[in-house]
Amino acid sequence: PRIAVVVVAAGSGTRLGAGGPKAFVGIDAHSVLRHALNGVFAAPSAQVILVVPAGREGDAMTEALSAAGEERRDLVSVVAGGATRQGSVAAGLAVVWPDIDIVLVHDAARAFTPPDVFERVIAAVGVEAPGVVPVLPVVDTIKRVVGDDVVGGVDRSELTSAQTPQGFDRAVLDAAYRVADREHTDDAALVAAAGHRIVAVEGDAASFKITTPADLDRARGLAAKHPP
Ligand code: CTP
Ligand code: MG
Numbered sequence: 001p002r003i004a005v006v007v008v009a010a011g012s013g014t015r016l017g018a019g020g021p022k023a024f025v026g027i028d029a030h031s032v033l034r035h036a037l038n039g040v041f042a043a044p045s046a047q048v049i050l051v052v053p054a055g056r057e058g059d060a061m062t063e064a065l066s067a068a069g070e071e072r073r074d075l076v077s078v079v080a081g082g083a084t085r086q087g088s089v090a091a092g093l094a095v096v097w098p099d100i101d102i103v104l105v106h107d108a109a110r111a112f113t114p115p116d117v118f119e120r121v122i123a124a125v126g127v128e129a130p131g132v133v134p135v136l137p138v139v140d141t142i143k144r145v146v147g148d149d150v151v152g153g154v155d156r157s158e159l160t161s162a163q164t165p166q167g168f169d170r171a172v173l174d175a176a177y178r179v180a181d182r183e184h185t186d187d188a189a190l191v192a193a194a195g196h197r198i199v200a201v202e203g204d205a206a207s208f209k210i211t212t213p214a215d216l217d218r219a220r221g222l223a224a225k226h227p228p
Helices: 032-042 057-068 070-075 085-093 115-124 170-179 187-193 213-225
Strands: 003-008 047-052 076-080 102-107 131-137 143-146 149-153 160-162 166-169 198-202
Touching: 003 032, 003 085, 032 047, 032 057, 032 102, 032 115, 032 213, 047 057, 047 085, 057 070, 057 076, 070 076, 076 085, 085 102, 085 170, 102 115, 102 170, 115 131, 115 166, 115 198, 131 187, 166 170, 166 187, 170 187, 187 198
Parallel strands: 003 047, 003 102, 047 076, 131 198
Antiparallel strands: 102 166, 131 160, 131 166, 143 149
16 A cells, blocks of 8 residues: 655644744754654655644755655655644645555654554554554543542543554545544544544554653653664
């Protein structure tokens, strides 16, 4: 199959509070986006689409070429994102080439996603189900709290936290985005709402999303242990 990876990197990084869009924040000598792209370009994709804040398209292309090599320039598309993550994914989907069969949607903020997560997702799309999401078991005991009353526990054995890349049959993802009439929490939820089966594959702790300053510290620790 022909695979495209849509890398959403157009968020503002409010919770990180680093004074600029999160994807362009430095982890070490390299940005969040550049680390994420090292993983993306290790996966067997035909097209890589970067969705970035308007005005940062040139910077994004520079990052992509330094990660992929100038000879892979033709693989790379760069577009401006939307006001929400869902809007940014939609902007990316609009430029997927006609001959692509499988689309992966990946958060740039998951800068250290290992290549085998991409491989597990790709292997399951269309074989197991039209939608695939990498997950990790929830480690904490979960309580349902209303106001400040604990109103019950939740069976943790059924709970997981969802990561990216999430992989989809291209036609199914396009159609689900066309009929989506509200914001969903992730692409798997949007595709499930359109009536399609989603299966889980194993995620990876290294695939954590850089969201807060503490996450950035963790990323810096990881980068120091695995220099480029
Ligand atoms: N994203 C995007 N377009 C948006 C919002 C988010 O492309 N309008 C991307 C982010 O760049 C990130 C991923 O979606 O790679 C996950 O979003 P999140 O971690 O929430 O990033 P931000 O929205 O940038 O952070 P915050 O919510 O703290 O502002
Ligand atoms: Mg956000």
